[in-house]
Amino acid sequence: MRAPVVSLLALAASPLVLAAQPATPKAASSTPPTLSAPKPLTLPTMIERRLPNGLRLVVVEQRELPVVDAQLVINTGSVADPTGKEGLATLTANMLDEGAGSRDALALAEEIAYLAIRLSTGASLEQSTVALHSTRSTLDSAMQLMADVVLRPTFPEKEFTRLRSERLTALLQEQDRGPAMADRAFAAIVYGESHPYGRSSAGVRSSVETMSRADVQSFWKSWYRPNNATLVLVGDVTVAEAVTLATRAFGGWERAVLPAVPAARVAAKNATTAIHIVDKPKAAQSSFRLGGIGAARSTADYYPLMVMNTALGGSFTSRLNNTLREVKAYTYGAGSSFSLRRNAGPFTARAEVVSAKTDSALIEFMKELNGIRKPLPPSELAKVKRYLQLGYADGFESTSDIASQIANLVPYNLPLSTLGAFNAGIGRVTSADVQRVAARYVTPGALTIVIAGDRASIEPALKATKIAPVDVRDMYGRPVIVP
Structure with missing residues (x-):
């Protein structure tokens, strides 16, 4: 005998089905979670x-x-x-x-x-x-x-x-x-x-x-x-x-006298800000790179730089990302970094911005670079320091992580104790420290600004901002003579 066919409409009207409907979900909270105090971090013996x-x-x-x-x-x-x-x-x-x-x-x-x-x-x-x-x-x-x-x-x-x-x-x-x-x-x-x-x-x-x-x-x-x-x-x-x-x-690997690496001359720091367009015809977006010569990994300013850059562009909730992504919707992401090397590496702020908003994005970049030079509010300073301290332990979760952390010290001849000093170093940073390093390393009046994008559509608007003179370079930084 064939089993009876049950109507879908009948099932939908069944009290049992109705009783199984989920309760109305609670509204999402608009209050961000509170960051807890960092717990003591005990690193393995090296x-x-x-x-x-x-x-x-x-x-x-x-x-x-x-x-x-x-x-x-x-x-x-x-x-x-x-x-x-x-x-x-x-x-x-x-x-x-x-x-x-x-x-x-x-x-x-x-x-x-x-x-x-x-x-x-x-x-x-x-x-x-x-x-x-x-x-x-x-x-x-x-x-x-x-x-x-x-x-x-x-x-x-x-x-x-x-x-x-x-x-x-x-x-x-x-x-x-x-x-x-x-x-x-x-x-x-x-x-x-x-x-x-x-x-x-x-x-x-x-x-x-x-x-x-x-x-x-x-x-x-x-x-x-x-x-x-x-x-x-x-x-x-x-x-x-x-x-x-x-x-x-x-053990059988033979040592040898190492060759000398010739010392390289660094180009003089900018005296004024300049905008350099790298032409990419019909590009849908403009690639921003703003900055200049920063600091070496051995700098005594390491911890203040970490705090200052995290506030400016080193995290998802940073000023640059919040302004350019969340508020203005010009980009999927914006940020900044210090590439700390044996010698002074570059400070770079960056984003990939929809082409039509190139001039507007540059104005916002300049606002934030100027703004970070002002005293950091106590609440923001505390949040940034806590963010760095609480996230530091993530870098030691696995054997691979620990090996990488140690390996990253090697090129700079840093002692192994450097790893254990991080949280205390961040904890000592004051608002005055942040303002001091921002004034030294973030210089809106002497920036190199490179924007790779559709020159025909972005150049007139960039000139209209009157932020800085505009010229054209190729992708290797060489001047391009244009009509």
Whole structure:
């Protein structure tokens, strides 16, 4: 017998169904949650050792899980790129895992998969890094593989040709990307093309085209030395085990005298503000970069700078993001940062803004840059300090996080105690400190302003603001003669 068909209308009218309807939800609260006081942060013990060949070892025992993260930091990056070979440091780092020891690129990938580990290589301005994540049971084999990549890369010609071709393609693609155009032009104008900070770590087409496999070998041979390196090991390993593992993998690594890096002259700071347009015809948005030369990582102003920048543009609730995104709806996001390097890195405020609001956005940027120079209200100062202190512990959640935090100290020769001093340092910052560093590093009357966008539509409006003289540059910061 067929089961009776139940009408959907009948079900809808059923008292049982009606009784199951959810209650009306309560209205959302418009009052933000109150930030609690930061709890004491106890960081894991960090132990230093040094191998006879000069390799520095930093070990952190974290025995909760049977995993270990290792980071080998070479104290050299693209600042050491020879003139005319810009991009060499990053290409060298990318080549390390394309063949090493007795394995080609495919065999390396298969071994990594077999061991169920992660191995990555890379380089930035002031360091090159090889990172490893492994279980404790495979750590010995994983470290031997890591050592092959660092000490015995083969730099196969075929893989070099492929990676160089991919780099050239990426550089070509940058020419159609407003944010990349603005980044390159801003750095070059602030520092000058001859300064390492004025160039991209990826290089330029002419430098990459002239690179050879021999250039890569030479860079590796010169800079990848144990007396120029730090090995960080964090996880389920004792100090004694770490020393044994490091000695077995890297004890035969030969030290050498390191080449000298020529000192680079920094372009003089702006005496006045100037607006530089990088033309991207028919662009739907304008890429803003405003700023100038900031501070080095070793600055005594580090903590006040962190507080000041967080208030200005270093968090989602910062002044720049609130004004340009939440209030004006000119952009999906705006912010600012200090790139703290061995020498004074740049201060940059940035946003990608709908093209029709380019002039309006610039006016708001200038208002906020001027406003941060005034005393920070006590409530805002307290909120920003609490935001930084409460969020700091997030950087130590995993073995990988801890290894990265330690590795980030290496290029600047900062003591390990730096990590434990953060919350107290932020706590000591006063409103007067913030106003002092804002007056020193945020200078609305002497800014480099780069805007990559549709010149035909944005130039007249930018000139009408009368904020600063306007000229046109290419994406490498060079002046463009226009009719």
